[in-house]
Amino acid sequence: MAVRIKDVARRAGVSTATVSRVLNNVSTVSEENRENVLKAVKEMGYSPNVLARGFRMKKTFTVGMVLPDLSNPHFPLMMKGAEEELRRKSYNLIIANSDGKLEFEREAISTLLSKHVDGILFIGSGYNKSVETLIEESGCPIVLLGRRWSKTLPSVSIDNFSAMKHVFDHLYSEGHRSFLYLGGPEDVSSSIDREEAARAVAQEYSGVVVKITRGQFTYESGYERAFSELSDHGSGYDAVVCANDLIAFGALVSCKALSIGVPEEVSVTGFDNIFLSAQFTPALTTLDQNTYEIGRRAANLLLQYISGERKNKISFQLGTRLIIRESSRARRK
Structure with missing residues (x-):
C-alpha cells in the first residue's frame, strides 16, 4: 500500500499542512518539526506525487x-x-x-x-x-x-583576478621572474580577469617579464602554444602559468616532448584543481576554486x-x- 502524506504526518506527529510546508521548503516550519518530517519521509519511503504537486503549485x-x-x-x-x-x-x-x-x-x-x-x-x-x-x-x-x-x-x-594574482605572487616569491602565460578565450569573463592579473604582475614587479598568449580552454590549445613558445625559447621561461588545468596538462606534455624538465627547468601551474591534477605526472600545482x-x-x-x-x-x-x-x-x- 502506497504511503500517503497523512501517514507521514501521523508518524512525525504533525499536521499534513506542516508536512507539505517541509516538502515545499517553506521557512516558517520549526527546525524540530522539519527534522521529524524528513526523518518520517526517509523511514517510510514517502515519495510525493511531483506531477500533481506541480499542477497545484504551477511548478x-x-x-x-x-x-x-x-x-x-x-x-x-x-x-x-x-x-x-x-x-x-x-x-x-x-x-x-x-x-x-x-x-x-x-x-x-x-x-x-x-x-x-x-x-x-x-x-x-x-x-x-x-x-x-x-x-x-x-x-x-x-x-x-x-x-x-x-x-x-x-x-x-x-574573484578570478585575485585568484590568478595569488598564483603569480607565489611564484614570484619563489624566485620566478620570466613567465609564459597561456590564457583562455578573449571573450570569456573569467579568462579576461585572469589575463588582467598576468598584466598586473608585469607592471607591479620590476624585472618581471610576462609573455601572454590566448587560446581555448583545452588540452590541445595548451599543448600547441606551449610547444611553439618553448621550442623557440627553450627553458628561457621560469614558469608556464596556465588559465586552467586542461591547458596546463597540454603544457606538461609539450615539455616532456621537448625534454624540458618540470619542475627542474621550468615550473608549470594550472587553475581549477580538477581531479586529474593530482594524478598527473608530475602532480600539478593549481588553484582550487571551490x-x-x-x-x-x-x-x-x-x-x-x-x-x-x-x-x-x-x-x-x-x-x-x-x-x-x-x-x-x-x-x-
Whole structure:
C-alpha cells in the first residue's frame, strides 16, 4: 500500500499542512518539526506525487542548467554540486551543453523555457546582450555560475583576478621572474580577469617579464602554444602559468616532448584543481576554486528565487586556495 502524506504526518506527529510546508521548503516550519518530517519521509519511503504537486503549485519542479563544455571535468563537478542541492529539495535537473557557442546558448535557453523549467543555472561563454535580454524578458529566475558576465543578474563565482594574482605572487616569491602565460578565450569573463592579473604582475614587479598568449580552454590549445613558445625559447621561461588545468596538462606534455624538465627547468601551474591534477605526472600545482560549492550555492540561491524567499539580486564570491604540488619549485633569486 502506497504511503500517503497523512501517514507521514501521523508518524512525525504533525499536521499534513506542516508536512507539505517541509516538502515545499517553506521557512516558517520549526527546525524540530522539519527534522521529524524528513526523518518520517526517509523511514517510510514517502515519495510525493511531483506531477500533481506541480499542477497545484504551477511548478514543474525542474531546473535547467546550461554548461559550456561537458568534456572539461571542472563543469561536471559544478553540475554535481547543483544537482545534489536540488535533489534535496525534490527538484530534477535538465542539462544542456552549449559547446561554448552563442547560438547553442540561445537555443538551450529557449528550449528550457519552452519546457517551463522553474529556474535556470547558466554558465555563458561570454557576454552577449541578446542572451541577457532573452533571460531578463523571460521572467524566469536565473543564477550565473563561475563567470559573472552580467552586472544585473545574480551570480555565484570567485574573484578570478585575485585568484590568478595569488598564483603569480607565489611564484614570484619563489624566485620566478620570466613567465609564459597561456590564457583562455578573449571573450570569456573569467579568462579576461585572469589575463588582467598576468598584466598586473608585469607592471607591479620590476624585472618581471610576462609573455601572454590566448587560446581555448583545452588540452590541445595548451599543448600547441606551449610547444611553439618553448621550442623557440627553450627553458628561457621560469614558469608556464596556465588559465586552467586542461591547458596546463597540454603544457606538461609539450615539455616532456621537448625534454624540458618540470619542475627542474621550468615550473608549470594550472587553475581549477580538477581531479586529474593530482594524478598527473608530475602532480600539478593549481588553484582550487571551490567548484562543487559554486554549483551547490548557486542552486541554493536559485531555489530561494523560485520560492520567493529572496527578491533582491545578489552575487556571491567564494574563497579559493592554492594547491602546491610537484610541478613547481623555488628558483634561485
